[in-house]
Amino acid sequence: MANSSEPTRDREMVELAAITGAHGVTGEVRLKLLGEGIDALRQHASFNDGALTLKKVRSDNKGGAIARLAEATNRTEAERLRGTVLTVARDTLPALEEGEYYHADLVGLAVVTDTGRAIGEVVAVQNFGATDIIEIRLDSPPAPKGKKGGMKAIMVPMTKAAVIEWDTSRLVISEDFADQ
Numbered sequence: 001m002a003n004s005s006e007p008t009r010d011r012e013m014v015e016l017a018a019i020t021g022a023h024g025v026t027g028e029v030r031l032k033l034l035g036e037g038i039d040a041l042r043q044h045a046s047f048n049d050g051a052l053t054l055k056k057v058r059s060d061n062k063g064g065a066i067a068r069l070a071e072a073t074n075r076t077e078a079e080r081l082r083g084t085v086l087t088v089a090r091d092t093l094p095a096l097e098e099g100e101y102y103h104a105d106l107v108g109l110a111v112v113t114d115t116g117r118a119i120g121e122v123v124a125v126q127n128f129g130a131t132d133i134i135e136i137r138l139d140s141p142p143a144p145k146g147k148k149g150g151m152k153a154i155m156v157p158m159t160k161a162a163v164i165e166w167d168t169s170r171l172v173i174s175e176d177f178a179d180q
Contacts, residue, residue: 013087014104016040016047022078023066029078031057031065031086035103038065043094047086063129103132106171111136113175114164122171123153132158134171154178 017031031041038057046053053070060066072078093102103125111120124135138152156162156177164172 012090012104014090014093014102015085015087016044017065017067017086019078019081019084019086020064021082022072022075023060025075026068027072027074027078028066028068029072029081030060031067033064034085041065041067041086044088044092047088048084049087049089052081052084052086101166105168106134106166109166109171110169111171111173113178114172115175117175117178119173119178120153125158126155130157134158134163134173136173 014035016035017033020030020032022028023030033041038059041054041057044054051071055068055070057065057067069081072081090102096102106122106125109122110118111122112118118139120136120138122134123137126133126135134156136154136156138154140152154177156173162174162177164174166172
């Protein structure tokens, strides 16, 4: 039995966008979209448990958006919101169809290949226009003494050829995509 003080899956917060800074002098903010785009934002009147109220949003024609929030009426107030992530409760999102997913559901999943080899963890889902790209941090041994280590990652397209299946605990990719 789950601890009753823990949020249920439906009350988990899902990130839809992040404020990257001010736009102009009237309080508009620039947004990095983390989900399905502007239409996903327009479905919600408020974010962050009602702390931020969306008045309007439009495309910036660069893959992001420009938004007006009731809580920012000038550039200074908009700049104070820089770094704020816009969230909504999962239960306010539309139900998923077969094969659909929310980016937040993939981040943190263990990644294995179709041969059973564990290779890492999903750390991000990006979209540069054509399809979603899964960023996988590779499990790697520690760097040899005196050598610099660093995060090693691969990017895998969210296509049937690359991502074979996923569930709530793991994402399975084709071995062909694991050794890039």
